[in-house]
Amino acid sequence: MTQGAPEYEQIARIVREAFMRSGELQAALLPAMATSVLFNRYSQGMEYGPHVDTPVMGSMSNAIRSDIAITIFLSDPQSYDGGELTVFMNGISSQFKLEAGAAIAYPANTLHHVTPVTRGVRDAAIIWVQSQVRDPAKREVLWDMENAKHLTFKREGKSQAFDLISKSRANLIRMWAET
Ligand SMILES: O=C(O)CCC(=O)C(=O)O
Ligand SMILES: [Fe+2]
Incomplete structure (x- = not known):
């Protein structure tokens, strides 16, 4: 699935609209701007090592500070092994592997990683949000x-x-x- 393809844009729109509709996310994150939706596919053997996200995304006239990252889990957790999203926050490491359609928002300035997928395929959608209120x-x-x-x-x-x-x-x- 490549960016610009009709099905890509269609799924991206569904994810973005779900984000906009969620009163809980709107009240918790107070979004000012959000990036377009990005899709990550991890097949067997793939992982994403520890990193912090790029602090400012987009182009100069459309720069978005990544205060918060949202991972939307798209694969049935029974269909793959590994692939836990792991976030280090305040000295604590938390692991997330949610139902398909569920999402977790985490501060984008934390070190986080996705553990190796040892069976199946893990699909996820990611959105980064600039909040009206920068301080977590x-x-x-x-x-x-x-x-x-x-x-x-x-x-x-x-x-x-x-x-x-x-x-x-x-x-x-x-x-x-x-x-
Ligand atoms: O796939 C995920 O859950 C997280 C991906 C990620 O950290 C990133 O794309 O920066
Ligand atoms: Fe990340």
Whole structure:
């Protein structure tokens, strides 16, 4: 499948639209821009050694800072062995091998790698995102507040507490967002 081929563009559009539709990803990542969708195919024996992603992607007039990488798993995990996405973060190494169609977002400034595929084929789609809020620690605060908002609403509806959490989150985004 080569970039520019009709089927490539069709699958890329489906992946991109799924990313745009996901309220959870939008609230957690606060995307300002995203790269086009890239496909990686790892057949038996292939791996991707430890690396950090290119910090700025695209061309000069269309530069996107890669704050976050998203791997969308496209192969049934039963159909291949190995191929775990491994991310080193805060001194901890986490491994991901998700169902086909599931995605994981991770900071693109971490060292990460894909372990060797020892059976079958692992297909994945990757998108890089520039966030309106560059600092992962700030994004975590905003994500926690988003969850606090939902929990409060579930318990007491549009209460005064809910309005104050909503106001604070919105105003923190106003303070922190680069546009
Ligand atoms: O295939 C993956 O899950 C990750 C690929 C990756 O790290 C990359 O393309 O930079
Ligand atoms: Fe990567």
